[in-house]
Amino acid sequence: MSPNSTAPRPPRRDGLRAVLFPLLCAVALLTATAVPAAGAPPAPPPSAGQSATVVQTDHGRVRGVSHGSYATFVGIPYAAPPTGPLRWREPAPAAAWQGVRDATQPAPRCVQMPAPGASAVVGSEDCLYLNVTAPTRNPAGKKRPVLVWMHGGAFLGGSGADYSAERLAVRGDTVVVTVNYRLGVFGYFGHPGLGSAPPFGLTDQQAALRWVQENAKGFGGDPRNVTLFGESAGALSICAHLTSPTAAGLFQRAVLQSGSCLTSFPPGALGPGTPAYEPFAAEADVQTAGAEAARQLGCTTGGGDEVLACLRGQGTDRLATAQLMQSFNRPAFGNALLPVAPGQALASGRFHRLPVILGTNHDEMRMFVGLSLAAFPIRTEDDYRARLVDAFGSAAPAVEAQYPAEDHPTPALAWAAALTDRSFTCTTLAAGRAIAVRAPGLPLFGYEFSDPDAPVLAGLPADPGFPYGAAHGFEMPFLFSSLPTEHPLTGAQLALSDRMVDYWTGFARTGNPNAAGAPFWPLLHASSSLPRAVQSLAPGPGGVHAVDAYSAHHCSFWDRMPR
Numbered sequence: 001m002s003p004n005s006t007a008p009r010p011p012r013r014d015g016l017r018a019v020l021f022p023l024l025c026a027v028a029l030l031t032a033t034a035v036p037a038a039g040a041p042p043a044p045p046p047s048a049g050q051s052a053t054v055v056q057t058d059h060g061r062v063r064g065v066s067h068g069s070y071a072t073f074v075g076i077p078y079a080a081p082p083t084g085p086l087r088w089r090e091p092a093p094a095a096a097w098q099g100v101r102d103a104t105q106p107a108p109r110c111v112q113m114p115a116p117g118a119s120a121v122v123g124s125e126d127c128l129y130l131n132v133t134a135p136t137r138n139p140a141g142k143k144r145p146v147l148v149w150m151h152g153g154a155f156l157g158g159s160g161a162d163y164s165a166e167r168l169a170v171r172g173d174t175v176v177v178t179v180n181y182r183l184g185v186f187g188y189f190g191h192p193g194l195g196s197a198p199p200f201g202l203t204d205q206q207a208a209l210r211w212v213q214e215n216a217k218g219f220g221g222d223p224r225n226v227t228l229f230g231e232s233a234g235a236l237s238i239c240a241h242l243t244s245p246t247a248a249g250l251f252q253r254a255v256l257q258s259g260s261c262l263t264s265f266p267p268g269a270l271g272p273g274t275p276a277y278e279p280f281a282a283e284a285d286v287q288t289a290g291a292e293a294a295r296q297l298g299c300t301t302g303g304g305d306e307v308l309a310c311l312r313g314q315g316t317d318r319l320a321t322a323q324l325m326q327s328f329n330r331p332a333f334g335n336a337l338l339p340v341a342p343g344q345a346l347a348s349g350r351f352h353r354l355p356v357i358l359g360t361n362h363d364e365m366r367m368f369v370g371l372s373l374a375a376f377p378i379r380t381e382d383d384y385r386a387r388l389v390d391a392f393g394s395a396a397p398a399v400e401a402q403y404p405a406e407d408h409p410t411p412a413l414a415w416a417a418a419l420t421d422r423s424f425t426c427t428t429l430a431a432g433r434a435i436a437v438r439a440p441g442l443p444l445f446g447y448e449f450s451d452p453d454a455p456v457l458a459g460l461p462a463d464p465g466f467p468y469g470a471a472h473g474f475e476m477p478f479l480f481s482s483l484p485t486e487h488p489l490t491g492a493q494l495a496l497s498d499r500m501v502d503y504w505t506g507f508a509r510t511g512n513p514n515a516a517g518a519p520f521w522p523l524l525h526a527s528s529s530l531p532r533a534v535q536s537l538a539p540g541p542g543g544v545h546a547v548d549a550y551s552a553h554h555c556s557f558w559d560r561m562p563r
Contacts, residue, residue, distance in 0.1 A: 053136070058214045059096045062103040066136050070166045073219070074131040075107035078211040079204065081126035082182060087312045088189055088200060091128060091207040106131070109159035110183045111316060113325045121320045123159075127180045130208055133165040134175045134219045143222035145508040148212060148251065149178045150205060152232030152259075152473065155329040156184050164482035171498065172505025175221035179208045181237075184325035190286030190332055191294060191311070193304025198337035202240055206337075209241075209250040227253040227508040231476060235259025235358075236279045237331075239431075242352055243345035246337050253511055255504060256358040258424060258472055260431035261342040264563060265423050268390035270368060271376045280341050283334030289327055346431060349438035355511035356435060357504075359447030359534065360428050363469035365419035367457075369412060370466055377412075384411035388418070395561060402554050412466055424472075426555040427563075429524075429534075436526030443511050446524040446534035447503075448549050449475040451493065455485035475537070479504065492539035499544055500537060519544040 053066045055073065064073035079091035086092055107129035112122040135144070147168060151158035160178030168176050181187065187201030209226070216223040228238050228251040235256040241247040242254060243261065265277040294300060297318070299310035333341045345351055369378075378384055384405050388396035399418055408414035429446065436444055452467075454474040468474065477483045478497040489497060503513040503521065513521050521535045533546040550556070 054100055055218045057218060059094055060098065061100045063100045064103045064132070067166070069136060069170050070133055071136050072131065072133050072166075073103040074161060075105055075129045076101075076103055076132065077107075077128060078130050078179075079128040079207045082128060082186070082200070082204075083125045085312060087125065087186070088191075088194060088197070088308070090198065090200065090203045094128075106159075106161035107180065109161065110180050111186055111320045111325075112158075113154075113156035113184060113329075114320065114322055121317050125182075125186060125316055127182070128204055128207070129160075130177055130179045130211065131160050132175065132177050132219050133169045134221070135169055135173060138220045142220065143217070143225070144220050145172075145174045145505065146212060146216045146221040146223070146226045147172075147174050147176045147505070147508050148209060148226060148228050149176065150181070150228065150230030150234035150237045151178070152230065152234045153183070155188060155201065155233045155236075155331070156325055158183075158233075162482065163476075163480040165480060167481055167497065167501050168479060168505060171501050172508070174505050174508055175216060175219050177208070177212055177216075179205060181205050181208070183329075185293075185319050185328040188286070188328040188331055189290055189293075190283060190328075191290035191304075191308065192287050193308045194287075194290075196283055196335040198246075198335045199240075199331035202237060202244070202331055202337055205237055205241065206244075206247055206250060209247070213250065224252070225508070226251040227255060229255035229257065229504070230259075231257040231473065232259050233279075236263065239342045239346075240280070240331055240338055242354075242356075243340075243342045243350060244337050245339065248352065251354070253355045253508060254357070255507065256356070256428075257475065258360050258364060260358055260428045261346045261434075262427040262431045262563075263423065264427065266391040266419075268387060269365070269419055269423060271372050272387070272390055279330055280338070280343075281330040281332050282341075283332045286328070286330070286332040293324060293327065343431075346434045346438075351435070351438070353439050353442055355443035355445075355507070356432075357445045357447065357507055357513065358428055358432055359449065360420075360424045361470040361472060361475055362448055362450040362452075363416065363420060364424040364472045366413070366416045366466070366468050367460065367471035367473060369416040369419070370460060370463065370468060370471070373412060373463065373466060374461060378415055379411070381405045381411055384415055387415050391419075392561075398557075398561075402557050410465055421553040421555065422558055422561075425549060425553040426558040429550055429553075429555055430559065432524045433526045436524065440526070444524045445507070445513060445521055446549070447521075448534050448536050448547065449478075450536045450538040450543075450547075451496065452538075454478075455487050455489060455493070458484035458486055475500070490539070492543075496537060496539040496543065503535075520546075522546050 051066045052063050053071045054061050054063050062073050064071050077094040080094050108124035108127050110123050110127035160180050163178050165176035181204035182201045188199050213223045230238050236259040238254050238256050239261040267276045294307050299307050388399050392399050403414050403418040405411045405414045432446055449470050452469050454470050456468050477485050478500050506515050507513040522533045534549045536547040
């Protein structure tokens, strides 16, 4: 950057993120509802077939909407707005209110990674709100399991309001909470002046869990039976909480979808020349990036307090740039919330002992590869080999021997298969093995969502020669009804949706997904002498059954490869 330039430009960790990450955030997950900006007009009265319903929380009463068999309460504050002097601080308590607060309209989403070419800020810093969906039938004294959802989006995008949870609430007889948390530079910024501050987005999530402890009962939920579940960055968040001392007692079970404590990408996974990606960063590295960002923003005068005051005085639009957002989308370890990297904590046994489900989709990386094909096509075997060399260097021939192009319909699909196994399936099974080794007897279950014809998430580029299969995020329309897809679920897929809802909510209820009449879901074992069985989830007769994903995805090979 020239000395005369005024545009802030912190160090770039890679050249492709500026192109791909906005797209990845848009897809994981695509917004299903229009979210009003701060200061939206009051909600209209309930429509025909709906009625108002009021619940007392620890900060005041909230009025939601009854939809017959379930009620929704949206936009409930669980912490004070993290604005002004509260920017880059742990969440402060929300203010109490008098009267009845309207909880019928979604609150603003947290400031998001901007779309390519966009100039307007998407979202608001005043965003620490959550949403509750609960059955309306509430027998006296009944306490339902509580499911708390952490959305995905690369720690750069998404919102709790994108997920309509009535299937889980009504069919599963549970209370479901979906959460907003700070993203990008607002959630994962570090600076020497902040010291070893915890990742603010993760402190938000723990504040939401404390809100659940105080308020679940009012919605018919059991605060002593809380299951934390999430996908992609949401699953990575749960991994963090599993290993976080400050999360002790805040939840009793966990479901990690398409993300684990060992998830990582090799070099070139997101395009030629991109570096390896680890989802968690050392505190010192985040502080170094923050100091450089402060310099680029002109906040260099005085000591740490003065620099932070200058940074907190910057407008939202000055911080919510693609470069700054994508420079701070990795939670830092080396602080009270995450003393060490979650993968290291898992390997050394420093994690909470509680029942866990963890799983992946059969074709995870097809979404990422599909997004990049227009910019970086893989048309020939030579293209494929070049990508293998970029990712695996001298080990590329060994990888190609495991994934020869002729064994796949196209070289691009061979590339996606290798990346799926390396980055998702085998790292997830390795994380499960680490849990099982350190906590033998702990209820531990694995799954693989395997529908080859899962509805494609709306907005993904169409390519007849590149079917998405069971790609990253494609299981979520089977759990949530609001996610836009290219076509609705078929009858067989709706039946699979029912089965998945039953498994997820049964696990939330008892710590075991198995129930009478359902295909048996075996425990995931650590020993190589036992089947590494995960539950395959696919529609149709026999679609739900145990499979040896370890063998099917070449995990013995990847276990020998350095990560």
